[in-house]
Amino acid sequence: MALYGVIGDPIAHSMSPLMHTSAFQESGVEATYVKFHVKKEDLPQAIHGIKALGIQGVNVTVPHKEQVIGLLDEIDPLAEAIGAVNTIVNENGKLIGYNTDGLGYVEGLKNIADDQLETKAMLVIGAGGAARAIYYSLASLGVKRIDVTNRTAERAEKMIASCPFALNSAFLALEEAETNLHHYDVIIQTTSIGMFPHIEDSPLTIKQLKPGSIVSDIIYNPLETSILKQAEEKGARTQNGLDMFVYQGALSFEKWTGTFPSYSIMKNTVLQQLGG
Template identity: 55%
Template sequence: MKKIFGVIGDPIGHSMSPAMHNDAFERIGMDASYLPFHVTKENLADAVKGMKAIGVQGFNVTIPHKTEIIPLLDEVDPLASVIGAVNTVVREKGRFKGYNTDGLGYVRALRESFPGSIEDQRVLIIGAGGAARGIYYTLASEKVTQMDVANRTVDKAKQLSDACPYPVDGVSLTLEAAAAQLETYDIIIQTTSIGMAPAIDQKPISLDRLKQGAFVSDIIYNPLQTELLKEAEERRAGTQNGIQMFVHQGALAFEKWTGVYPDVKRMEELVLKQLGGNYANR
């Protein structure tokens, strides 16, 4: 009997996940289908009950349900609970358990692209929203202990860092203050929507004081190269866009459902093909 997996969100029409996961199922010879489900906020509880009732084996969760779904699940992984967001649900013995593979996917992507150990680097996180929280807490859980958080609202940045259950040295500061000491950071991680289409000419922070040899990561992939990454490249910094994070979070979800870690390079090629080399609509 064919196994059903999927992704829920609002909107969901442009999700790249079905093509990526259905290809992976085919490659491992598994009789399964991954489908997009358009679920509005008011129908979320009914949707979760319905997916359990019809035997859905697992699903991804995207905007705007990553936080709201938590009380609707039978169990939540400790890291996902700390982050306060779930993006992957697995059916385990008839129960739905929630995980967060966004942060882990980002860290795996960073390790793949950064030339050296990330544990000993001084990191700047730009932004204090859900994505920043997932990345910050996951990096902290993996022994990265020097991280500052820069945000337009410093109080929000401080709330993020203060709630982290793992030991981290760092401060919360404004974007302007971070820009003024940018040469002190080895890795800069941009987690906000600033620079995303259609406002592609914007940057969240000045790179005038960027350290030689620094690494700049932007989780946006719409466009594939933001203005921030263009400038970083011009300054000969290492750069990374959000494609690898997207692919690795998907691969980690696939592994939780099947026990098999898929071919991430093939996943990346499929996503880039869907994007047409220009932009993404997830």
Template identity: 50%
Template sequence: MEKVFGILGHPVGHSMSPIIHNDAFEKIGIEARYHAFDVDPDQVKEAIEGIRALKITGCNVTVPHKIAVMKYLDEIDSEAEQIGAVNTIVNQNGKLVGYNTDGRGYVKSLLDETSIDLANMKVLVIGAGGGARGIITALLRQGIGHLTITNRTISKAELLIDLAATFDTPAEALEKQVVEEKLNEFDVIINTTSVGMSPNVDESPLSLDRLKEETIVSDLIYNPLETKLLKEAKAKGAQTLNGIGMFVNQAALSFEHWTGQKPDEIQMRKIVLQQLGGPSC
């Protein structure tokens, strides 16, 4: 019997998840089909009940449901609990378990593409939303030297400082202007906001006037493949990476949670790049 998987979101028609997962199922030889389920925010409970009733094997969860689904699940993984959001649901014979693979997917892409040792790095995270929380949690679990968070609403950034305290990692929340003045102190800069995302490609979340050449500048955005932030950073000699690696890695980790098998991440990346009109390798 063909297994059913899917993604819960609103809107969700733009998602590339069905394309990459259906290709992975076919390549590995798993009889399964992955669908996009557009779920209204007031019907999240019914959607989760539907997973049980229809015996759907697993689901991804995307905006705006990553937090809302949590109270309807039977068990939450410790990392997802720390993050406060779920992006992966596994149906274990009727018991629904929630995980979050976003942060781990990001850190893997950062380490794979830069080969850096994060242990003593000073990291700046721009943004304090759900994406930021997932990445900050994974960075703290990996181990970093110092964390700085900046956000348009500084009080939201300050809320994440408590998370760093649980790992005994020095951390601070700073206003954007202060961060820009001391930008040359950071080893890694990560934009977790949507500033610069298509169609607003002429926007940037931060001035890079004081960026030091050896800094790694990362943007979770992958449409466009190179944001204004990354273009400016590259022009200053910084190493840059976009959000493709995180997207592919979080998808691959979800696939492993569902099937116990590793998909071909190179093939996943190729498909995503083709969909975005970029180079296929």
């Protein structure tokens, strides 16, 4: 039986084992998926253990997504550009790192976007690891206008400057972003602001939101954050982070097995766990 898993610290809260187990069962793949609690100082030994134990695939979560890059045999170009790996494939003893976070987000966004993403003007809120994965993945697929707003300019400007894909992008202070919100078709909230238990918090006010725009928040606990509630009241189409989480897992599954799993079964498994 094939062995897969997820490494992180902490890891007890992870819903990946339930989600992937449901996908393996539905696909008829004989496999086990488990949590591995790996401290930062033990990461090199853990990666060596993937080879030694013949583990066929591993998801990587915080805080290891960046540090793991230097321990692998090969890095996919997009993951290298993002500077983070969330999926490892063991290909006959060669460990290859991928990043499915950003592309998982894009797949979810396609579910509610009514036309070509490339034509949309987008604003990313935040400049952390998730923002970088989403920003670079959208840029790699040809989106030409993605601006970034963040509490501090330095990190956002560095993310923009280091992007290897051609696009039109500028940094906006939060107040400037609030004033110019009507210029954007898609607002992408990538910070932890509004996550349980601080569910009343919002990264910015959306008074200037354009009618018919999309507001997407990568948080899925709660399933409807404060900014999504406000956006819905203004007539925007909204999306929580559940699609991103499920699609990134489904893309990892595809990297490991060569088969794209049942998205609906994976999503329903997570929803049941969340009590929704």
